[in-house]
Amino acid sequence: MSSTQLETQKPKIETDLREIAQDIVGRVVAGGATAAECVVREGDEFSTLVRMGQVETLKESGSKSIGVRVFFGQRAASTYSSDFSRAGLDRMVKSALELAKITSEDPFGGIPEASQLGALSGDLDLYHEDVYSLPGADRIDYARRAEKAALDFDPRIKNSEGGSFDAATGHKVLANSHGFVGEYRRSYCSVAAVPIAQTEAGAMQRDYWYSVARTLSKLDAPEKVGKIAAERTLRRLGARKAKTARVPVVFDPMVSTSILEHIFEGVNGDSVYRGASFLAGKLGQKIAGDNVNIIDDGTIVGGFGTSPFDGEGVPTRRTVVVENGVLKSYLLNTYTAKKLGLQTTGNASRGLAGTPGIGPGTYFLQPSAKTAKELIGGINEGLYVTEFLGQGVNLVTGDYSRGASGLWISGGEFAYPVEEITVAGNLKELFFNISEIANDLEFRGSVAAPTIRVDGLTVGGE
């Protein structure tokens, strides 16, 4: 590709998003709302996919949107728009005021108290313009290099879903009727490869690897990403089914995060107050073995789950969720905290519309001392899971049954790849059966966990 640089001048955005957000709050309050909150989001995205050495897609765009949540006493409603014209914003304000008439009085409704609002100070290192600094041709080259490294790694890698490079920036502004106004920007870039390997008989397997960072300077070299993707794909070749058995199951860090996510859903205040979680009512009780320590931290400098304030304008914080197996805290927003007679943990997440949900900061399982190799070395017969398929988790009952593929462990070593199997149990027991935790914690997203061993699960196969 000779030149793919943007030659056209982007039309300039003149408006100040803070002013718009504050103005909307002012207008709904003038219209009779007793409290209000407005969010404005603006983002740019770039993505490119190179497949078999050729550019397949190139996408570049930006967009912005606005949402407002109003309260009339304890009745709430929300509206949103992608249309920032005067008419578009007028309509959004008008319909919010009308919509609030039809909702119910909810004694726990409302925005946070003024005293709860605020933002972390200092540079949180979340935004780097360099994610867009690469010239167009170099961005494509990142994707191409990642794919090439995978294709060149082994002759059995004959096909590919491609190499990709993505970059995005987001700008968020939140204002409310207590006078709070805050904003932050975050950036992100990633490089990935998805190779396909084939046996002589023609059976195919695909796997992937990626690197993601807030700054280009911390992104792994595309060659490294492509090589790991190739290794992960090759080790799946020749997979067979396993016999139905109850054996130790080791979760690769790429899938052990899913266990952590189930705990997150279980301590999510929304499912707790409804009694829709198998962890509801377990505060202060043992929910896992002594070796399990789980932290949610929205304040880590440069972290994937970091922001200066949450979706309601409450400063983020560090919360110990599980300490030595004891459930120490639920994760809450203002509404669910009030329902449970507790304080918000600054975990409100907010989309454009609807009531705020609950989202993690950087949420992780603390590592132990053993290496993953040592952990696997201690297993005579067992399963090492590298990928789950489907959902199959019931958070009300804790019933757990998922499709899986991975590697069979025999005599403490990987013996052969396995696929078309299931892993089943119940989460209530599963957390107590996390018998070992390795030392390989790595932050590759807002949820992170090391390799873990779980006993007592049923592997379903032949």
Place this chain on the structure above:
Amino acid sequence: MDKQRFFFEHYGLTENDLERYLSAALSAGGDYADLYFEYLSSTSLMVDESMVKSASQGISAGCGVRVVSGERTGYAYTDDLSADRILYAARTAALIARAPAKATVAGFQKAAARSLYPVTLPSVDAEISAKVELVMRGDKAARAYDPRIQEVRASYADELRNILVVGSDGTFAEDSQPLARMNVSCIAKTEGNSARGSSGGGGRVALDFFFGEKTPEFFAKESARQAILQLDAREAPAGEMEVVLGPGWPGVLLHEAVGHGLEADFNRKKTSAFAGLIGKRVASEKCTVVDNGTMPWRRGSLNVDDEGEPTQETVLIENGILKGYLSDKLSSRLMGISDTGNGRRESYEHIPMPRMTNTYMLAGQDDPGDIIRSVKRGIYAVNFGGGQVDITNGKFVFSASEAYMIEDGQITAPIKGATLIGNGPDVLTRVSMVGNDLKLDEGVGTCGKDGQAVPVGVGIPTLKIDRLTVGGTARKDPGGFMQ
């Protein structure tokens, strides 16, 4: 439905403007360019703890510009429909091509008018009070079903999507696509035990659908019934066994096991386990599977796809033989196959690709009762959560949320939810009986691919699969061993 002229009236667009934007898109060459204008308005309501806790409304509008050059696609979009913004997006998308400017066609050919969802008043414009009544009734009916039903959430959501698609090949299509859905989920609780149930449905229907055909009480009772039933569920078995799927929503099997693997893009790139199997046997001769985007009122139906092509009924598998793929414009051109009208996208921010519409298996000859009676020991699965597939190795899962043991030809105890896992290219070869009771789902399916969600439908008659792996936890099982 005649031409809506929505974008012409609301944004003052003219055909001249459209030609100008397409010319900008092809200013650096390219084989094809198109513009997708979208104006989406939506409403949603939820009742929880018998209170209407949330109500929201919103508007999202924009235009996506695509330029195709060989196998390359350039894409850009704008949420501002002013001329300078669309031209900027067009010039950005144009950067994918590297050739002299290409002339765009003069004059558009308008797609033949079709009317699969002729609502007079789109539900999104209907009185909000009627929608409030629906969710309140759903809540009430679920609570009235049984005192053990203790948590109920009833939700209602609708949208109206106005689209205009124009292409440099003369494509010109407008459509106004309503979509409405209601859902009731509940939790049943007893001393030390709880279980959940969920039921919902809808389609490209007007609000009166929920006051006549499928009422809130219908969904509420079904949801409550499932939750109560699950209170007594026992552990599901583990290992390979006979599986009978009930009619309707269990058709998610077809969606995962064969549907995705037959999307043309994966086969063009030879990344699907089905690549090269056209004309080969992939199912027992009792199986005929179609994808049909032309069913009136259905959630997965469309008058035209998101590339402006009329949808159709496409035979995927006929009497067990693989017949064809689901294609969009790009794959049909590159593969030399016909465009089946399956080019879909989530929104103007997304590049279209081959997607399913309503995918189902035609009814067979067997009596559903005979199918159950033929099973010595297996499971009967009638409701599912979702599923997933790895199209490259063909392995797929779908998770049963309501299932029973079959013992000596009789349906016995309900069992806990379990994931079923199989291999797409051969699971249907093990279908030994096909019921005469084809049913489509209630209108709840949403399919995800490459991060894009689109509404779809599925359906099957009662089916017997001779061997499928069931992911339960029960200890004693024939054939398996336990350590």
